[in-house]
Amino acid sequence: MIRFGGVYKRYPSGQEALxxxxxxxxxxxxxxxxxxxxxxxxxxxxxxAGVEQPSSGQVLIDGKNIVQLSKSQMPIYRxxxxxxxxxxxxxxxxxxxxxxxxxxxxxxxDHQEIGRRVRAALDKVGLLEKExxxxxxxxxxxxxxxxxxxxxxxxxxxxxxxxxxxxxxxQLSSEIMQLFKQxxxxxxxxxxxxxxxxxxxxxxxxxxxxxxxxxxxxxMA
Amino acid sequence: MIRLLAFLxxxxxxxxxxxxxxxxxxxxxxxxxxxxxxAIGIALALPACxxxxxxxxxxVSSQWQDGSQISLFLQQSLSDNKAKSLDKxxxxxxxxxxxxxxxxxxxxxxxxxxxxxxxxxDVLPDNPLPAVILVELKDEVQTEKINTLLKKLNALxxxxxxxxxxxxLQRLRNLNKIGSRGIMLLGILLSLSVLLIIGNTIRLTIIxxxxxxxxxxxxxxxxxxxRRPFLYTGFWYGIFGGFIAWLILLIVFYLLDSPVNNLAGLxxxxxxxxxxxxxxxxxxxxxxxxxxxxxxxxxxxxxxxEIEPK
Ligand SMILES: Nc1ncnc2c1ncn2[C@@H]1O[C@H](COP(=O)(O)OP(=O)(O)O)[C@@H](O)[C@H]1O
Ligand SMILES: [Mg+2]
Numbered sequence: 001m002i003r004f005g006g007v008y009k010r011y012p013s014g015q016e017a018l019x020x021x022x023x024x025x026x027x028x029x030x031x032x033x034x035x036x037x038x039x040x041x042x043x044x045x046x047x048x049a050g051v052e053q054p055s056s057g058q059v060l061i062d063g064k065n066i067v068q069l070s071k072s073q074m075p076i077y078r079x080x081x082x083x084x085x086x087x088x089x090x091x092x093x094x095x096x097x098x099x100x101x102x103x104x105x106x107x108x109x110d111h112q113e114i115g116r117r118v119r120a121a122l123d124k125v126g127l128l129e130k131e132x133x134x135x136x137x138x139x140x141x142x143x144x145x146x147x148x149x150x151x152x153x154x155x156x157x158x159x160x161x162x163x164x165x166x167x168x169x170x171q172l173s174s175e176i177m178q179l180f181k182q183x184x185x186x187x188x189x190x191x192x193x194x195x196x197x198x199x200x201x202x203x204x205x206x207x208x209x210x211x212x213x214x215x216x217x218x219x220m221a
Numbered sequence: 222m223i224r225l226l227a228f229l230x231x232x233x234x235x236x237x238x239x240x241x242x243x244x245x246x247x248x249x250x251x252x253x254x255x256x257x258x259x260a261i262g263i264a265l266a267l268p269a270c271x272x273x274x275x276x277x278x279x280x281v282s283s284q285w286q287d288g289s290q291i292s293l294f295l296q297q298s299l300s301d302n303k304a305k306s307l308d309k310x311x312x313x314x315x316x317x318x319x320x321x322x323x324x325x326x327x328x329x330x331x332x333x334x335x336x337x338x339x340x341x342x343d344v345l346p347d348n349p350l351p352a353v354i355l356v357e358l359k360d361e362v363q364t365e366k367i368n369t370l371l372k373k374l375n376a377l378x379x380x381x382x383x384x385x386x387x388x389x390l391q392r393l394r395n396l397n398k399i400g401s402r403g404i405m406l407l408g409i410l411l412s413l414s415v416l417l418i419i420g421n422t423i424r425l426t427i428i429x430x431x432x433x434x435x436x437x438x439x440x441x442x443x444x445x446x447x448r449r450p451f452l453y454t455g456f457w458y459g460i461f462g463g464f465i466a467w468l469i470l471l472i473v474f475y476l477l478d479s480p481v482n483n484l485a486g487l488x489x490x491x492x493x494x495x496x497x498x499x500x501x502x503x504x505x506x507x508x509x510x511x512x513x514x515x516x517x518x519x520x521x522x523x524x525x526x527e528i529e530p531k
Binding site: 049051072075076077078079083089091102103105106107108109110111150 | 227228230231232234235432433436437438439440441442443444446529530531
């Protein structure tokens with residue numbers, strides 16, 4: 001589903017974030033992306049989301065080289081990727097319902113389907129009673145669950161999360177991780193960047209460890 | 222087919238929702254948005270006002286006789302017979318299309334009828350008015366030729382004074398042309414300023430909503446999806462500006478109506494200002510909305526390209 005082949009990423013500043021990175025994730029699998037701060041985790045996720053382009057090498061998603069996507073194809077491609085952020089990235093002037101509905105509205109879903117799917121997603125993350133609230137009225141853990149509901153509402157083939165528990169305590173973190181596990185169990189390919197190694201060990205999924213822009217061979221299972 | 226209809230329904234519904242949520246956003250800061258609409262309204266009202274005035278004026282002045290005419294005031298001492306033979310002779314001149322001889326008595330009668338000052342004129346011992354020959358020139362006679370013709374007519378011994386009646390009208394029409402060009406230019410400039418006002422306002426809104434735009438791009442929003450609410454914002458600004466311009470026109474013409482009608486009455490004509498002002502009710506908001514969408518479109522197109530998710 002996700003295949004990196006000899007990917008280099010050098011930022012305009014000259015900083016090399018990825019140095020010949022290669023790895024592969026099967027469809028329907030789940031993995032953690034680990035490494036110190038600055039190891040290139042966020043850069044890797046941005047390449048998959050099409051936010052950054054590789055300097056060289058191949059990024060194949062579902063068999064397609066996403067470097068070759070045109071400007072008008074990019075939004076359509078992004079609808080198949082669900083993104084979860086450390087700082088949630090919710091729209092603060094819209095209700096929980098409207099935040100979660102956004103990917104469906106963008107995709108042009110009809111009114112009834114939007115209502116049905118948004119409530120299903122909110123139900124899964126346990127926030128059905130909060131649909132009329134504004135994000136500011138929610139706790140950090142609840143805001144992140146809204147972020148996750150928004151990421152999965154359109155049934156993406158890949159779910160990417162960049163330090164999704166970075167701002168949450170251990171109890172909330174493991175609840176959030178349980179959610180990701182559930183989405184993986186219904187077939188979504190899940191890749192989570194984190195530096196919380198305890199959590200990774202608890203969960204017991206594959207680990208892609210980055211070190212200085214490459215897979216840290218010493219840590220590969 | 223059913224799918225297409227369903228798609229259309231969803232699409233229209235989305236447009237409606239976007240339009241009204243843009244309107245709702247404007248409502249959130251009523252004062253600054255009212256000021257923006259007011260600025261647009263004034264910029265639209267000014268050329269519209271001038272245009273309506275000029276249009277009315279053109280209407281009125283076109284009622285005034287067309288073509289060029291010279292009045293020959295004859296010597297008081299000239300006999301009726303001699304005047305008639307002069308009239309005949311003039312008819313054969315190549316520049317002249319028709320002539321109309323009017324005796325002194327007829328001149329007096331016409332004067333009385335037009336200005337109704339019977340009593341005053343009856344007091345005078347003699348008829349103060351001369352006999353007149355009205356000379357209609359052929360249409361193709363040019364201004365320079367008219368001047369030499371005037372000299373020739375003035376030189377005739379039977380003529381006391383030859384006067385080219387249309388000189389002032391000609392001048393007026395030239396002024397009219399200059400006026401309408403000026404107003405057109407002013408209209409273009411002020412329309413441009415409407416584009417700039419709307420463009421700049423939208424630019425600020427976009428900067429304020431940069432994060433939102435970036436998030437929407439991340440979750441697969443196309444540029445046209447992102448553009449849409451801003452285009453509607455421009456549309457609303459324009460439409461409100463147009464209504465304000467119309468209100469301004471109504472006030473201006475309400476204030477001008479009676480003095481203008483009085484003035485028009487003096488020249489024996491009727492100014493009908495209200496009709497055009499009402500018509501502008503439809504045109505100004507439409508024009509405003511159009512300018513709003515164009516102004517917003519330019520800005521949004523430029524700005525949105527620059528915002529890339531991080
Ligand atoms: N936009 C950017 N411009 C320049 N350098 C960047 C940019 N983003 C990340 N980097 C650099 O690339 C390296 C990898 O960063 P990042 O992918 O954010 O690592 P991580 O998420 O693992 O902490 C770091 O050295 C960082 O400074
Ligand atoms: Mg990072």
